[in-house]
Amino acid sequence: MGAKVLVVDDSMMIRTQVSKALAGAGFAVVQAGDGSEALKKLDAEKDVSLVVCDVNMPTMNGIEFLESVRASEAHAAISVVMLTTEGQHDLVQRAKSLGAKGWIMKPFKPDLLIAAAKKLTAAA
Amino acid sequence: MPSESAFERIQDELQNAATALVEEGDYGIAGFVWGDAFEPPEDTSVFAVLGFSGDAVKGAIVIGAERAVAAKLVPEGFCDGEPTDDIVCDQMGEIANQLLGRLKNRLLAGGVVLSLATPTTAIGRRVRFTLGAEASSRTHVIAWDDGQVFVRFDAVFAPEFELGDLDSAPEAAMTEGDMMLF
Numbered sequence: 609m610g611a612k613v614l615v616v617d618d619s620m621m622i623r624t625q626v627s628k629a630l631a632g633a634g635f636a637v638v639q640a641g642d643g644s645e646a647l648k649k650l651d652a653e654k655d656v657s658l659v660v661c662d663v664n665m666p667t668m669n670g671i672e673f674l675e676s677v678r679a680s681e682a683h684a685a686i687s688v689v690m691l692t693t694e695g696q697h698d699l700v701q702r703a704k705s706l707g708a709k710g711w712i713m714k715p716f717k718p719d720l721l722i723a724a725a726k727k728l729t730a731a732a
Numbered sequence: 733m734p735s736e737s738a739f740e741r742i743q744d745e746l747q748n749a750a751t752a753l754v755e756e757g758d759y760g761i762a763g764f765v766w767g768d769a770f771e772p773p774e775d776t777s778v779f780a781v782l783g784f785s786g787d788a789v790k791g792a793i794v795i796g797a798e799r800a801v802a803a804k805l806v807p808e809g810f811c812d813g814e815p816t817d818d819i820v821c822d823q824m825g826e827i828a829n830q831l832l833g834r835l836k837n838r839l840l841a842g843g844v845v846l847s848l849a850t851p852t853t854a855i856g857r858r859v860r861f862t863l864g865a866e867a868s869s870r871t872h873v874i875a876w877d878d879g880q881v882f883v884r885f886d887a888v889f890a891p892e893f894e895l896g897d898l899d900s901a902p903e904a905a906m907t908e909g910d911m912m913l914f
Contacts, residue, residue: 618850619826620819624810664829666850689913693833693848695905696840700912710913713906714830715757720911727913 610634611729612655616646616673617662617691622714626660626691629718630725643668647676650683657729660712660721663692663699671699674706687728691716738895742839743870745898746793746885749834750874753827756909758807764876773882776857778802778820780828783849784836788894791887792849793835794861795828801879817855825851830908831883837905842896864888 613635615626620641627637638653640646642665650656659677663670670690677683689710690703700711709728712721747766754761779796797805799820806815806823815823828851836846863869863886871884906912 619829620822621806621810621826625807664848664850693830693836693908695833695837695907696845697905700906704914708914710911711906712911713908714833715909717909717911724911724913 609636611657611725612636612638612653613725613729614638614640614646614649614653614656614659616640616643616659616665616670618642618665619662622662622691626716626721629716629721630660633722633725635725635729642666643670643673643676646673647680647683650677650686656686658725659686659688660691660725661688663690663694663703671702671706674703674708678707687731689724689728691721738893739868739870739889741842741895741898742835742887743872743885745838746831746835746883747872749831749838750872750883752908753831753834754874757827757830759805759827760808761805761874761876761878764874767873767875768871770871770873770882772858772860773798774858775799776855777859778817778824779854779856779859779861780821780824780851781854782825782828782832782851784832784846786844786846788890788892789844789846789887791867791885793828793832794884794886795824795831795881796859796884797824797879797881799855801881804878805881821853821855825853827881834908837908838898839895841901841904842898844893844895 623639661670687709691712776799783792869886874881
């Protein structure tokens with residue numbers, strides 16, 4: 609089994625579709641429904657290499673999750689790429705300044721997502 | 733209230749967003765038309781409501797379809813057997829999310845910045861949505877051989893609301909489906 613990816617989105621549909629695409633390419637996948645749940649998953653699953661994370665989510669949104677990850681010594685090295693409907697350039701720049709490795713616009717193209725995941729987990 | 737032309741331009745962009753979403757998505761919708769002839773669904777139906785707010789505008793979109801139609805919008809092979817209520821509701825919520833996301837990205841070019849909420853979904857019979865006294869509203873229908881989805885746009889506009897030229901800043905937002913690695 610390949611590198612482990614955490615998929616974070618409040619939509620079960622998106623989590624399932626992203627997970628299927630990544631699992632089909634050999635990645636191990638775990639899921640979370642919002643940023644708060646994702647932080648708990650990172651603590652529980654010690655070997656996550658990449659997080660694919662939505663922006664607009666209840667409880668803790670993707671930007672807040674990114675801030676928490678970067679502030680955590682245990683998780684600061686994990687690559688995070690955003691997967692979202694948000695296309696505002698200043699939001700993209702905000703995520704970049706917080707250490708995100710990429711920004712993917714929904715609806716995602718499976719081949720692009722897989723290529724990004726392979727590149728980012730190979731660099732880890 | 734926005735000028736009539738600004739409201740109509742928003743409806744045009746909503747149509748563009750819906751058209752692009754249907755054409756690019758895996759919803760199994762072919763040969764659809766966009767219209768304004770709306771009949772409220774009577775059978776058990778699924779609804780998604782998604783709010784938004786900006787400096788001079790706030791409102792929500794509501795999308796809805798009879799459950800049997802909404803179930804067909806779930807990608808083939810997504811689940812074993814018929815999709816559950818949770819799956820159908822989730823799919824409608826995500827459709828509303830991507831539809832409003834596209835509209836938001838387009839309105840950025842006109843200087844309108846919206847913050848989006850997260851979708852709320854519901855399932856039931858003979859559901860009717862009320863409208864606030866100050867709100868402007870328009871209901872559209874995406875219709876094809878297998879059914880229809882209604883798309884309702886509700887908004888309250890402050891007197892100072894302005895919508896600039898949407899073609900003046902074509903790169904105001906990233907394009908749906910694109911990816912950028914840093």
